[in-house]
Amino acid sequence: MEAVNREIVKKTAEIRKELGQDFRDTMVEDIYKDAEQIAQKVVAIKSARQYDFDQKLDKILTSPVFGIPIMGALLALVFWLTIVGANVPSALLADGLFWLEDQMAQGMQLLGAPWWLTGFLIHGVYKGLAWVVSVMLPPMAIFFPVFTILEDFGYLPRVAFNMDWLFRKAGAHGKQSLTMAMGFGCNAAGIIATRVIESPRERIIAILTNNFVPCNGRFPTLIMLSIVFVAAAFPPAMASVVAAGTVVAVVLIGVLITLIVSSVLSRTVLKGEASSFTLELPPYRKPAIGRILYTSLIDRTLFVLWRAIIMAAPAGGLIWLLANISIQDQSLAMWIAGWLNPAGHLMGLDGAILLAYLVAIPANEIVVPTIIMIYSHAGTMLDITQLDQLRALLVDQAGWTMLTAINLMLFALLHNPCSTAILTIWKETKSLRWTVIGALMPLGIGIVVTFLVAQIWRLF
Amino acid sequence: MSVKETIKEASASPCESCGFNLQRLGIEVDKWDYVIALAGNPNTGKSTVFNHLTGLKQHTGNWPGKTVTRAEGGFTWQNKTFKLVDLPGTYSLLSASVDEEVARDFLLFGQPDATIVVMDATILERNLNLVLQILEITDNVVIALNLMDEARRKGMDVDHRILAKQLGVPVIPTVARQGTGLNLLVESVQGVIEGAIPTKPHRIQVSPVIQKALDQLVPEIERVFPELPNARWIAMRLLDGDIKVQKALEKGEWDVFLGESVFDQAHTAETEAL
Numbered sequence: 001m002e003a004v005n006r007e008i009v010k011k012t013a014e015i016r017k018e019l020g021q022d023f024r025d026t027m028v029e030d031i032y033k034d035a036e037q038i039a040q041k042v043v044a045i046k047s048a049r050q051y052d053f054d055q056k057l058d059k060i061l062t063s064p065v066f067g068i069p070i071m072g073a074l075l076a077l078v079f080w081l082t083i084v085g086a087n088v089p090s091a092l093l094a095d096g097l098f099w100l101e102d103q104m105a106q107g108m109q110l111l112g113a114p115w116w117l118t119g120f121l122i123h124g125v126y127k128g129l130a131w132v133v134s135v136m137l138p139p140m141a142i143f144f145p146v147f148t149i150l151e152d153f154g155y156l157p158r159v160a161f162n163m164d165w166l167f168r169k170a171g172a173h174g175k176q177s178l179t180m181a182m183g184f185g186c187n188a189a190g191i192i193a194t195r196v197i198e199s200p201r202e203r204i205i206a207i208l209t210n211n212f213v214p215c216n217g218r219f220p221t222l223i224m225l226s227i228v229f230v231a232a233a234f235p236p237a238m239a240s241v242v243a244a245g246t247v248v249a250v251v252l253i254g255v256l257i258t259l260i261v262s263s264v265l266s267r268t269v270l271k272g273e274a275s276s277f278t279l280e281l282p283p284y285r286k287p288a289i290g291r292i293l294y295t296s297l298i299d300r301t302l303f304v305l306w307r308a309i310i311m312a313a314p315a316g317g318l319i320w321l322l323a324n325i326s327i328q329d330q331s332l333a334m335w336i337a338g339w340l341n342p343a344g345h346l347m348g349l350d351g352a353i354l355l356a357y358l359v360a361i362p363a364n365e366i367v368v369p370t371i372i373m374i375y376s377h378a379g380t381m382l383d384i385t386q387l388d389q390l391r392a393l394l395v396d397q398a399g400w401t402m403l404t405a406i407n408l409m410l411f412a413l414l415h416n417p418c419s420t421a422i423l424t425i426w427k428e429t430k431s432l433r434w435t436v437i438g439a440l441m442p443l444g445i446g447i448v449v450t451f452l453v454a455q456i457w458r459l460f
Numbered sequence: 461m462s463v464k465e466t467i468k469e470a471s472a473s474p475c476e477s478c479g480f481n482l483q484r485l486g487i488e489v490d491k492w493d494y495v496i497a498l499a500g501n502p503n504t505g506k507s508t509v510f511n512h513l514t515g516l517k518q519h520t521g522n523w524p525g526k527t528v529t530r531a532e533g534g535f536t537w538q539n540k541t542f543k544l545v546d547l548p549g550t551y552s553l554l555s556a557s558v559d560e561e562v563a564r565d566f567l568l569f570g571q572p573d574a575t576i577v578v579m580d581a582t583i584l585e586r587n588l589n590l591v592l593q594i595l596e597i598t599d600n601v602v603i604a605l606n607l608m609d610e611a612r613r614k615g616m617d618v619d620h621r622i623l624a625k626q627l628g629v630p631v632i633p634t635v636a637r638q639g640t641g642l643n644l645l646v647e648s649v650q651g652v653i654e655g656a657i658p659t660k661p662h663r664i665q666v667s668p669v670i671q672k673a674l675d676q677l678v679p680e681i682e683r684v685f686p687e688l689p690n691a692r693w694i695a696m697r698l699l700d701g702d703i704k705v706q707k708a709l710e711k712g713e714w715d716v717f718l719g720e721s722v723f724d725q726a727h728t729a730e731t732e733a734l
Contacts, residue, residue: 005684007680008698009706011676015677019669023670024554027554027666030667034588034665035588037665038626039588042619042620042622043584043585043616044619195548195559195562198557198558198560203558282503288637
C-alpha cells in the first residue's frame with residue numbers, strides 16, 4: 001500500500017517538473033474564467049444605483065486625503081458620545097449602589113455580625129462590585145452599540161484599507177489593522193482574530209502588538225482620568241470635547257507604538273517582507289439597529305461586565321483584607337504600597353497604583369476601583385459618587401499631579417496584557433517564548449516610557 | 461420572474477405552511493443524524509444563517525474575517541437531528557492561512573454529510589471562485605443564494621434556476637437576516653443527503669495543460685483509493701505542491717490532520733528557517 005502511494009507522489013513530482021512553476025496561476029486563472037462565464041449567464045444588471053452610492057462613499061471614506069482624518073473624527077465622536085452619555089447614569093448608579101452599601105452595613109450591624117465580616121463582605125466584596133458596575137456599565141452600554149453600528153455599516157474594512165500602507169511600511173500585514181480594531185473591544189478577541197493573517201511571521205507581530213490598543217476594560221480608566229484631570233482645566237462647555245480628544249490622543253499613541261514595535265520586530269527577530277493581500281470592501285449596509293442593541297447590550301456588555309464582576313468581587317475582598325490587616329500599626333496595603341513607592345515614583349506614579357495593577361492582572365477593568373479603594377481605606381473618605389469628590393481624593397489626599405494622570409494613562413495603555421489575553425497568546429502560538437515576550441514586552445515599554453516622561457517632566 | 465416573486469415562491473414551500481417544525485437546539489447536540497458544513501466567502505451572512513438555524517448567537521458583523529474558528533450548533537428537522545458546523549469565511553481553499561486551512565480540512569477530511577455554501581448574490585462572480593472549488597471536493601452541496609434583497613435593491617436580476625443548472629446542485633434564494641428561504645434550504649439539504657435530490661456538480665473547466673496532467677494522475681489515485689469521492693481535487697492539490705495532502709496520501713489516513721494546529725507546523729518551519 002505505502003509503496004503504491006509513494007508511486008503517486010513520485011509521479012506527481014515528475015508531472016510538476018514538466019508543468020513548471022505556473023500551475024497555481026493557470027489553475028486560478030481557469031477558476032476565474034469559469035466563474036465569469038457562469039456569472040454572465042446568471043446575473044443581469046438592470047441599474048447600478050446603489051453601486052454608485054457605495055463607490056462615491058468609498059471615494060470619500062478611503063480617500064488618501066480625507067480617509068484618516070475622517071477615521072479620527074469618527075473615533076472622537078464615539079468617545080464623545082460615550083463620555084457625555086455615561087456621565088449622569090454613572091453618578092446615579094454610584095449614588096444608588098453606595099446608598100445600598102450603607103443600608104446593608106447597617107443591616108449587618110443590627111443582626112449582630114462582627115465588624116470584620118461586615119467589612120469584608122460589604123465594604124470589600126460588595127464595594128468592589130459596586131465600583132465596577134457604576135464605572136463600567138454606562139460607558140460600555142454606549143460604546144458597544146455605537147461601535148457595532150459602525151461595524152454593521154461596513155466601516156471596519158475601510159479602516160483596514162486606510163491603514164494598510166502604514167502597516168506595510170512597518171513590515172507587517174495590512175490585515176493587522178483589522179485585528180487591531182478588534183482589540184478595542186477585547187485584546188483576547190483581537191489576538192484570536194489574527195488567524196486571518198496567513199504568514200506566521202506577520203501573525204506573531206500582530207499578536208504581540210495587539211495589547212497596544214486599549215481594550216474596553218481600559219477605556220473607563222482613560223475616560224475617567226481625561227475628565228477628572230485634563231478636561232477639568234478647561235471651561236465646562238468644552239470639557240467633554242477635550243476629554244474625548246484626550247482619549248483619542250491616547251489611542252493614537254497606542255497605534256503609533258503598534259507601528260513602531262511592529263517595525264522593530266520585522267527588522268530584528270521577525271525579519272521578512274510584508275506580504276500582499278486582497279481586501280474586499282463589502283457593500284455598505286443599513287445597520288440593523290434592533291439586533292445591534294440586543295447583541296451589544298445583552299451579549300457583549302453583560303458578558304464583559306460579568307467577567308469584570310467575578311474578577312472584582314475577589315479583588316474587592318483582597319483589598320479590604322490588605323487594608324485592614326495591620327502589622328505594627330500599618331495596614332498591609334500601606335506596607336506594600338510603601339515598598340512599591342520608590343519604583344512608582346521613578347515612573348511618575350506611586351506605590352498604590354502599582355499595587356492596583358498587580359491586583360488587576362486578571363482583569364484591567366478593576367484598576368481604578370482598586371486604586372480608589374486603597375486610597376479611601378487609607379484615608380477617611382468612604383464614598384465617592386461625584387467626579388469632584390474623586391478629584392479631591394486623588395489630588396488632595398493622594399497627592400496626584402498632572403504627571404500622575406498622564407503617566408497613568410500611558411501605563412494603562414502600555415503594560416502587561418490581562419491574564420485572559422496572555423492565555424490566548426499561549427493558545428494561539430503554543431510557544432512559551434512568544435507568550436513571555438507578549439506579556440513582558442509591553443510592560444517593559446510601559447516602564448521605560450513612563451520613566452522617561454517622569455524624568456523629562458521633572459526637569460521643568 | 462422577478463427576484464421578489466422568486467423569494468416568495470421559495471418561502472411558500474409546503475413546509476413553511478405546515479407549521480414551524482424547525483427546532484433549534486443551540487449547542488446541545490449529543491447525537492446527530494447528519495453533519496452539515498456551512499461554508500462561504502467572508503461577509504455573506506453565514507453566521508446569520510447559522511444563528512437562525514441553531515438559535516445560537518454567534519457574533520455577526522459586516523467585515524471579512526469575522527469568524528476565524530469553527531462554531532458548532534444543532535437543530536432538528538423532520539425528526540432528524542442535524543449538527544451544523546460554521547466554518548471560517550474564505551475566498552478560496554488554495555492558500556495557507558489558518559482560517560482557510562480550518563475550512564478546507566473540514567470539507568476535505570471531516571466528511572460532512574452535506575455542505576451549505578452561502579453566496580452573496582450581489583457579487584456572484586467573486587463568490588463562485590470558492591463554490592467551484594468546493595464542488596470539486598464534495599457532491600452533496602446546496603447553495604444558499606443570500607442577500608437577494610440587496611441584489612434587487614442594486615438593480616440586479618440574479619436567476620437562481622440558471623445558477624442551479626450551471627452548478628448542478630440545488631440553489632435556494634434566501635434573505636438570511638429575515639429568515640426567508642431557510643426552511644426550504646434545510647429541506648433541500650435533507651433531500652440531497654437522502655438522495656431524493658440528485659446532484660451533478662459542475663467541474664472546473666481547466667486548460668489543456670492541466671487537463672493532461674490530471675489525466676495522468678487521477679486514474680492512479682482512483683486505483684489506490686477507489687472509495688475517494690474527490691480524486692480530481694486531490695490531484696489538483698498534489699500538483700500544486702500541497703504538503704499536507706501529500707502526507708495524508710502517503711499515510712492513507714485522511715483524518716489525521718483534523719483539529720491539529722496548522723500554525724505549529726508553519727511556525728516551526730519558520731523558526732527553523734530563521
